[in-house]
Amino acid sequence: xxxxxxxxxxxxxxGIDAPGIRELVGYVKEMGEIVVIAPDEPHSGQSSAISVNRxxxxxxxxxxxxxxxxSVNGTPVDCVKLGMHAIVPRRxxxxxxxxxxxxxxxxxxxxxxxxxxxLEGCMLGIPSIGYSYHSHDQAADISCCGEIxxxxxxxxxxxxxxxxxxxxxxxxxxxxVCGIKVVRAARGYWTEEYxxxxxxxxxxxxxxxxxxxxxxxxxPDTDLYWTDRGYASVxxxxxxxxxxxxxxxxxxxxxxxx
Amino acid sequence: xxxxxxxxxxxxxxGIDAPGIRELVGYVKEMGEIVVIAPDEPHSGQSSAISVNRxxxxxxxxxxxxxxxxSVNGTPVDCVKLGMHAIVPRRxxxxxxxxxxxxxxxxxxxxxxxxxxxLEGCMLGIPSIGYSYHSHDQAADISCCGEIxxxxxxxxxxxxxxxxxxxxxxxxxxxxVCGIKVVRAARGYWTEEYxxxxxxxxxxxxxxxxxxxxxxxxxPDTDLYWTDRGYASVxxxxxxxxxxxxxxxxxxxxxxxx
Numbered sequence: 001x002x003x004x005x006x007x008x009x010x011x012x013x014x015g016i017d018a019p020g021i022r023e024l025v026g027y028v029k030e031m032g033e034i035v036v037i038a039p040d041e042p043h044s045g046q047s048s049a050i051s052v053n054r055x056x057x058x059x060x061x062x063x064x065x066x067x068x069x070x071s072v073n074g075t076p077v078d079c080v081k082l083g084m085h086a087i088v089p090r091r092x093x094x095x096x097x098x099x100x101x102x103x104x105x106x107x108x109x110x111x112x113x114x115x116x117x118x119l120e121g122c123m124l125g126i127p128s129i130g131y132s133y134h135s136h137d138q139a140a141d142i143s144c145c146g147e148i149x150x151x152x153x154x155x156x157x158x159x160x161x162x163x164x165x166x167x168x169x170x171x172x173x174x175x176x177v178c179g180i181k182v183v184r185a186a187r188g189y190w191t192e193e194y195x196x197x198x199x200x201x202x203x204x205x206x207x208x209x210x211x212x213x214x215x216x217x218x219x220p221d222t223d224l225y226w227t228d229r230g231y232a233s234v235x236x237x238x239x240x241x242x243x244x245x246x247x248x249x250x251x252x253x254x255x256x257x258x
Numbered sequence: 259x260x261x262x263x264x265x266x267x268x269x270x271x272x273g274i275d276a277p278g279i280r281e282l283v284g285y286v287k288e289m290g291e292i293v294v295i296a297p298d299e300p301h302s303g304q305s306s307a308i309s310v311n312r313x314x315x316x317x318x319x320x321x322x323x324x325x326x327x328x329s330v331n332g333t334p335v336d337c338v339k340l341g342m343h344a345i346v347p348r349r350x351x352x353x354x355x356x357x358x359x360x361x362x363x364x365x366x367x368x369x370x371x372x373x374x375x376x377l378e379g380c381m382l383g384i385p386s387i388g389y390s391y392h393s394h395d396q397a398a399d400i401s402c403c404g405e406i407x408x409x410x411x412x413x414x415x416x417x418x419x420x421x422x423x424x425x426x427x428x429x430x431x432x433x434x435v436c437g438i439k440v441v442r443a444a445r446g447y448w449t450e451e452y453x454x455x456x457x458x459x460x461x462x463x464x465x466x467x468x469x470x471x472x473x474x475x476x477x478p479d480t481d482l483y484w485t486d487r488g489y490a491s492v493x494x495x496x497x498x499x500x501x502x503x504x505x506x507x508x509x510x511x512x513x514x515x516x
Contacts, residue, residue: 242442
């Protein structure tokens, strides 16, 4: 037997210098050959954005243990796409994104750059997982994530994932995570979305802020219910947003030009 | 009867100066009171990206007929969010995005800024529709879009949409569109994704390009099948990417830490 170790591509949206990506490499380094390809700079809120009319460059960032590290002057999805095109020595067996400093829970994951990279991996047919920790403090001790990350990553390496889905994992801020719950994203909405200022010339400007209002805080089918109770949540996510179950209803609404 | 006309918020991702948004205003101006809020500059490929750590400003761009126009130095989703917060006189009854200069078909809609704005509208509970025309030539005559846009927009004003979905409409390049087909997004993938160059110092750089390979060109359930045959496609889209139907299967894969 001369079996090749799985190749694991690791990215994030907080950028190559964020502590979370280094922690993630540390947790999974025994499970495969690691290549890190992450944005030069933080790219929170970049969703599945791609750089359409901009030149992309790759910078060799040296080694982290046995893992080779590269950065790209683009978004998380750019890192996956360009990494696949120009960096990885062979097709990765797994793509991991994170550990994000901050929650990617509820239906707000649509804005998440962490999950943008993961959805891209899934569209490329590669099992892909995003990990987020519920604290924005990059100096925080996130070692409670280790057991969860190792369990989920090793299970997915061993057993795979259905080809049309990827995983969004959220780990609450606590000393010891109680366990893992597989659920759906909680529905909610944002309130008080902008802080308002006036510039020295008397003109207004705005800064995004806001609070997420969970519309179903008592529903045990949802991610936020469990992260609020000390569990890690796992939401299976599907890149394809087509609502095929609504085709007949929409045909009725639009009738007259079939 | 002193019924208020519907308020229609119109945005796009090609920017406030693109011809497509002006055409769209022209097609629907009789149907309601129009407010245009679009990016200062082109934002193709921005998906659902939001400006997280950047100051946003609103510029009054005057009138287009009876429609007031504003631009925002941000993404399509920023335009919807900030427009809702600081511009619109009341809650819009409808959000339209487009007419995009170029296709937003198949599973590539995940990158679409046009659809980013539409998905945002849907998450806010407002019926929302994205329109795209299959030519990147901004000087092209797109008048064949008029009949389709008017039909779909008036039907949605009259009959509404299911609350959890929005519509992605693609109009093929042709003189006369044959009709409307409600379908799902075709599955495919991109090949030859980057053009490679060498800078004057001998270092490589990359520019996104590529061809979409449709994996199911003969499937009449899909958008590209019909746009290839002269029909406008309508794909109902769901912002919530949770794959609740896969929860049980994923529980089995991850078992051991429940």
